[in-house]
Amino acid sequence: xxxxMLAPAGSPTEARPMDLLRFATAGSVxxxxxxxxxxxxxxxxxxxxxxxxxxxxxxxxxxxxxxxxALLTDGLRxxxxxxxxxxxxxxxxxxxxxxxxxxxxxxxxxYTRNMVTGASTAxxxxxxxxxRKGLVEQSRRHAFLCSLLRVPHLVLCVNKMDLVDYSQEVFxxxxxxxTAFAAKLDAPDLxxxxxxxxxxxxxxxRSENMPWYEGPSLLHHLEHVHIASDRNLVDVRFPVxxxxxxxxxTVTDYRGYAGQVASGVLxxxxxxxxxPSGFTSRITSIDTADGPLDEAFPPMSVTVRLAxxxxxxxxxxxxxxxxxxxxxxxIEAMVCWMDETRPLEVGGRYVVKHTTRSARAIVRELxxxxxxxxxxxxxxxxxxxxxxxxxxxxxxxxxxxxDDYHRNRTTGGFVIxxxxxxxxxxxxxxxxxx
Amino acid sequence: xxxxxxxxxxxQLDELEAESIFVMREVVAEMxxxxxxxxxxxxxxxxxxxxxxxxxxxxxxxPVMHVDTGHNFPEVLDxxxxxxxxxxxxxxVASVPDALAAGTVRESGDGMRNRIQxxxxxxxxxxxxxxxxxxxxxxxxxxxxxxxxxxxxxDEFGQWxxxxxxxxxxxxxxxxxHPGESIRVFPLSNxxxxxxxxxIAREQVPLPSIYYAHDREVVERDGMFxxxxxxxxxxxxxxxxxxxxxxxxxxxxxxxAAVRSDADTVEKVIEEVAATRITERGAxxxxxxxxxxxxxDRKREGYF
Numbered sequence: 001x002x003x004x005m006l007a008p009a010g011s012p013t014e015a016r017p018m019d020l021l022r023f024a025t026a027g028s029v030x031x032x033x034x035x036x037x038x039x040x041x042x043x044x045x046x047x048x049x050x051x052x053x054x055x056x057x058x059x060x061x062x063x064x065x066x067x068x069x070a071l072l073t074d075g076l077r078x079x080x081x082x083x084x085x086x087x088x089x090x091x092x093x094x095x096x097x098x099x100x101x102x103x104x105x106x107x108x109x110x111y112t113r114n115m116v117t118g119a120s121t122a123x124x125x126x127x128x129x130x131x132r133k134g135l136v137e138q139s140r141r142h143a144f145l146c147s148l149l150r151v152p153h154l155v156l157c158v159n160k161m162d163l164v165d166y167s168q169e170v171f172x173x174x175x176x177x178x179t180a181f182a183a184k185l186d187a188p189d190l191x192x193x194x195x196x197x198x199x200x201x202x203x204x205x206r207s208e209n210m211p212w213y214e215g216p217s218l219l220h221h222l223e224h225v226h227i228a229s230d231r232n233l234v235d236v237r238f239p240v241x242x243x244x245x246x247x248x249x250t251v252t253d254y255r256g257y258a259g260q261v262a263s264g265v266l267x268x269x270x271x272x273x274x275x276p277s278g279f280t281s282r283i284t285s286i287d288t289a290d291g292p293l294d295e296a297f298p299p300m301s302v303t304v305r306l307a308x309x310x311x312x313x314x315x316x317x318x319x320x321x322x323x324x325x326x327x328x329x330x331i332e333a334m335v336c337w338m339d340e341t342r343p344l345e346v347g348g349r350y351v352v353k354h355t356t357r358s359a360r361a362i363v364r365e366l367x368x369x370x371x372x373x374x375x376x377x378x379x380x381x382x383x384x385x386x387x388x389x390x391x392x393x394x395x396x397x398x399x400x401x402x403d404d405y406h407r408n409r410t411t412g413g414f415v416i417x418x419x420x421x422x423x424x425x426x427x428x429x430x431x432x433x434x
Numbered sequence: 435x436x437x438x439x440x441x442x443x444x445x446q447l448d449e450l451e452a453e454s455i456f457v458m459r460e461v462v463a464e465m466x467x468x469x470x471x472x473x474x475x476x477x478x479x480x481x482x483x484x485x486x487x488x489x490x491x492x493x494x495x496x497p498v499m500h501v502d503t504g505h506n507f508p509e510v511l512d513x514x515x516x517x518x519x520x521x522x523x524x525x526x527v528a529s530v531p532d533a534l535a536a537g538t539v540r541e542s543g544d545g546m547r548n549r550i551q552x553x554x555x556x557x558x559x560x561x562x563x564x565x566x567x568x569x570x571x572x573x574x575x576x577x578x579x580x581x582x583x584x585x586x587x588x589d590e591f592g593q594w595x596x597x598x599x600x601x602x603x604x605x606x607x608x609x610x611x612h613p614g615e616s617i618r619v620f621p622l623s624n625x626x627x628x629x630x631x632x633x634i635a636r637e638q639v640p641l642p643s644i645y646y647a648h649d650r651e652v653v654e655r656d657g658m659f660x661x662x663x664x665x666x667x668x669x670x671x672x673x674x675x676x677x678x679x680x681x682x683x684x685x686x687x688x689x690x691a692a693v694r695s696d697a698d699t700v701e702k703v704i705e706e707v708a709a710t711r712i713t714e715r716g717a718x719x720x721x722x723x724x725x726x727x728x729x730x731d732r733k734r735e736g737y738f
Contacts, residue, residue: 019444019446020446020450045711051716076730086597087596087597087599090573091574092624094628099626114601116603117601117602121603228441228443231442242463244489244490244491246491251492260605289486289490297442299449299453301452301455301456354606410605413603413604417610422608422610422611422612423600427601
């Protein structure tokens with residue numbers, strides 16, 4: 001293996017603080033996803049010699065012809081025994097520019113649940129296809145889920161280019177087909193890169209085997225893709241997590257509302273409205289343990305103090321009087337069902353957790369089940385089984401304070417919990433338009 | 435939190451801090467009886483700093499618990515007691531020696547107390563009816579940990595079932611549980627060893643002195659340097675010698691090894707960690723070398 005060009009992992013430069021990019025990886029079985037992740041870790045020097053030695057020993061024992069980097073990411077006993085990946089695994093690497101968190105999701109057909117989970121926090125999704133096979137049903141499914149979860153950036157890696165003689169024609173055919181499909185999805189920013197994860201072509205550096213490719217290497221793209229403007233800085237949304245009231249003789253009469261800014265920019269002096277009560281007040285101070293701030297924006301965790309003594313508690317939302325979320329007990333949403341034991345059914349009763357607020361809810365309507373391969377809407381369906389996606393209407397016991405998921409992933413996303421088992425059984429994305 | 439730029443961007447360290455604070459506040463808001471597991475190691479020390487920040491200007495609203503194997507580095511115990519006094523914390527000690535004396539656990543054949551910590555921890559959880567336990571584990575540490583949730587559900591036996599974990603989406607954490615069950619919460623899930631050190635440097639967090647280079651009498655065993663003390667005696671043929679070392683992790687003194695190092699300041703440690711090619715657990719933990727799945731097996735039994 002090559003490439004000693006990069007600085008040691010994670011040494012930040014003084015001039016520009018490192019930022020963070022979270023990405024999810026998706027691929028079918030044998031697309032080489034684990035090899036690609038192993039390669040990224042190796043080429044950024046994020047792989048340690050004891051990890052590599054362990055993988056080499058296992059590879060040799062199994063009679064693999066080359067060091068099987070896939071073994072790096074399969075951590076559980078059953079996975080190594082069965083050669084499969086069971087669950088979302090999180091991996092970390094860094095370059096001087098950026099730190100990366102990979103949500104590595106298994107590629108099996110049935111694992112929509114894992115892909116949705118990984119994509120929910122991702123800035124970018126990386127989909128792999130095998131150059132010899134081209135797009136398969138799962139590639140389209142992955143692209144659809146990426147669009148459903150509103151992951152802002154999408155990268156298609158056409159892998160195993162070494163096995164098609166680094167053919168420009170093969171690459172362009174796949175790239176064109178995928179681009180046409182993605183256009184139908186209202187998909188975000190798309191980049192297509194021809195790679196060989198096994199040999200390192202176009203991973204950390206541009207490949208000499210594909211002089212016809214003029215785009216960036218995968219790592220260069222990951223390091224430079226612009227994510228700062230993906231955050232919503234317009235709509236002020238501050239879900240109150242916890243009320244800080246010190247029981248202390250030194251700090252008296254302090255009442256602060258702790259939370260993480262979901263979107264928008266808050267400043268002392270701003271007029272604000274608290275939902276669901278609708279009372280208005282003014283921000284007097286935005287506090288942190290390191291002192292007060294002039295402004296707060298996502299993803300900061302801060303404590304907000306208000307001028308008036310109004311009743312504010314966990315689950316309330318601080319917003320602006322003329323820019324507020326919808327307050328409603330009737331929620332239209334796309335849901336992905338995640339429970340293998342019981343399907344979602346009309347009339348089913350659940351708990352919904354949305355921002356810092358929980359409510360009991362009943363499924364009033366299932367409009368349709370969506371076939372994620374054909375995008376066909378089956379309006380005759382009466383239930384959603386594991387890994388199925390559909391559009392529903394919920395009625396909740398208390399109002400939720402929601403935005404359309406397209407506009408705000410934090411105030412538009414919710415999870416569905418089974419009250420009897422306490423398991424998380426579904427993920428929902430609020431729809432406020434047709 | 436250091437100030438953001440005009441472009442409304444935060445550094446990755448600020449983002450990690452904000453996420454950890456969010457997680458800790460969720461637990462205190464939703465759970466009945468949280469506790470923070472405090473070993474005196476760097477990760478639990480950082481976790482304690484984050485707890486201070488999450489609830490300021492109020493005090494940390496939960497106790498801390500030390501699962502004491504009896505094999506301690508004296509520097510670490512001193513540090514623990516100093517912090518407890520300084521931060522006005524309520525400290526609970528779950529003692530392996532007490533459990534051995536009472537006969538509720540028995541010493542294992544190899545003398546390591548890693549496995550017998552688990553029943554002692556679980557007994558303390560039951561006695562105090564804790565329903566949420568903050569742990570300092572990070573996903574970059576170990577393969578099994580890479581697949582564990584931030585909110586990790588444990589049944590009434592404290593067991594982790596890796597095949598039956600709750601999906602964790604966005605920042606919506608599901609801490610619901612029945613009586614007797616509990617949640618292990620890992621606010622540092624997304625931090626790496628290097629992030630921890632950058633944060634210690636930035637926040638000027640004091641650490642037990644053994645994290646920095648010092649001279650110590652050691653023996654070499656299995657390629658690792660073990661300090662000679664009352665819990666670790668040289669075997670026949672092992673010749674103790676004095677070396678300049680530091681500890682990358684702090685655990686039970688009978689199975690935690692030191693690494694050769696001249697890094698006597700936090701800046702030098704950061705340089706060293708950035709350049710190192712061996713994982714911290716691989717370099718220093720006899721307990722993880724038992725098998726490929728040693729950590730997974732311990733976690734299934736209710737380990738941290």
